[in-house]
Amino acid sequence: QEMTSIFVLSDSNLPPEYLEEELQVCGTDLPISIFSLEGGEQIKTLEQAELLYHKLDSSGAERKTLMICLGGGTITDLGGFVASTYKRGLELVLLPTTLLAMVDAAIGGKNGVNLPTPEGLIKNQIGTFHLPKYVGLNPIWLESLDAREIRSGWAEIAKHGIISNSSTLIEGIILLPEEFDVDYITPLITIAAEVKHYIVKRDPQEKGSRAKLNLGHT
Numbered sequence: 001q002e003m004t005s006i007f008v009l010s011d012s013n014l015p016p017e018y019l020e021e022e023l024q025v026c027g028t029d030l031p032i033s034i035f036s037l038e039g040g041e042q043i044k045t046l047e048q049a050e051l052l053y054h055k056l057d058s059s060g061a062e063r064k065t066l067m068i069c070l071g072g073g074t075i076t077d078l079g080g081f082v083a084s085t086y087k088r089g090l091e092l093v094l095l096p097t098t099l100l101a102m103v104d105a106a107i108g109g110k111n112g113v114n115l116p117t118p119e120g121l122i123k124n125q126i127g128t129f130h131l132p133k134y135v136g137l138n139p140i141w142l143e144s145l146d147a148r149e150i151r152s153g154w155a156e157i158a159k160h161g162i163i164s165n166s167s168t169l170i171e172g173i174i175l176l177p178e179e180f181d182v183d184y185i186t187p188l189i190t191i192a193a194e195v196k197h198y199i200v201k202r203d204p205q206e207k208g209s210r211a212k213l214n215l216g217h218t
């Protein structure tokens with residue numbers, strides 16, 4: 001589909017060159033608006049979604065505006081939700097920057113925000129299925145992550161190894177080097193992302209087998 005403009009939602013904590021790199025890759029003459037938020041579970045609210053609707057509106061976004069989300073799972077979840085509801089759906093590109101988002105959150109079209117209730121926060125209670133047009137994985141970006149964030153990504157890779165019975169993934173986790181090594185991690189990301197894609201393609205709306213992906217989540 002022909003686009004008329006681009007709206008980028010990015011995480012303000014990212015090194016600025018990520019966004020610059022991304023805009024260079026876009027190599028487009030289309031008008032680009034950029035809005036940055038500090039990622040984290042606290043942004044997954046309807047209030048933040050409303051703020052984004054206003055940003056889209058004031059930037060002149062139309063049905064043919066492409067939304068690009070650059071960041072971790074909270075940015076892609078919030079941005080995906082906004083993209084799927086603004087003007088009944090904008091086309092979406094996700095550029096995940098955390099390991100967890102690369103192998104899980106950004107793949108498969110789930111998005112959403114949390115619902116605060118008197119009993120506590122209900123995670124992802126409000127959301128849609130809205131498949132991105134493109135998901136770009138750039139493992140070099142993982143170099144800026146802290147060890148805890150990398151570990152939570154490994155947990156998802158282990159999960160994909162278990163549910164797909166992939167010896168490559170399981171061995172990959174067992175033999176994991178202590179230091180972050182992009183050459184070691186890249187093929188594992190590819191396989192883990194393919195496992196997720198394979199499962200989601202067969203059951204996009206979680207009517208059955210996709211529920212396997214909730215192992216360790218629920």
Ligand code: GLY
Pocket residue numbers: 104105107108110206210213214
């Ligand atoms: N993270 C679980 C799913 O996408 O279905």
